[in-house]
Amino acid sequence: MTDASFIRPELAIEAAYGKAKSLSGDAAAVAPAEGPSFGDMIRDAASSAAQTVRLGDATAAAGLTEKAGLQQVVEATMAMESTVRVSVALRDKLVDAYKDIMNMPI
Structure with a gap:
């Protein structure tokens, strides 16, 4: 396992947050x-x-x-x-x- 996220779970959290942030785009632009x-x-x-x-x-x-x-x-x-x-x-x-x-x- 070359992924260090199992040692430092905050890295996995940061990576997931970064991916989710890039997917969402502008939150204000989402119309109800x-x-x-x-x-x-x-x-x-x-x-x-x-x-x-x-x-x-x-x-x-x-x-x-x-x-x-x-x-x-x-x-x-x-x-x-x-x-x-x-x-x-x-x-x-x-x-x-x-x-x-x-x-x-x-």
């Missing part, structure tokens, strides 16, 4: 990614979920007054149930992530 922000995506998903639940509820009410068929009621109810399950699972994951962050040492 275009598209919706994370907040916009969450807002749109929540709005879509609320709309699905409202539609399922309205279809169930229309089914009680015989303005909607049984198949429509079942499909709307299944979509509503699926949306609620995903929303609850997402909420649980977000709460777990928040708890993990709060338990991290500073």
Whole structure:
């Protein structure tokens, strides 16, 4: 082994840093990614979920007054149930992530 980085690891770190620095170019020239922000995506998903639940509820009410068929009621109810399950699972994951962050040492 002619590489001295196994003896002095700081040489390997400096070499890797130099290579990474030459690859990145100008950091200020990197433009942010275009598209919706994370907040916009969450807002749109929540709005879509609320709309699905409202539609399922309205279809169930229309089914009680015989303005909607049984198949429509079942499909709307299944979509509503699926949306609620995903929303609850997402909420649980977000709460777990928040708890993990709060338990991290500073």
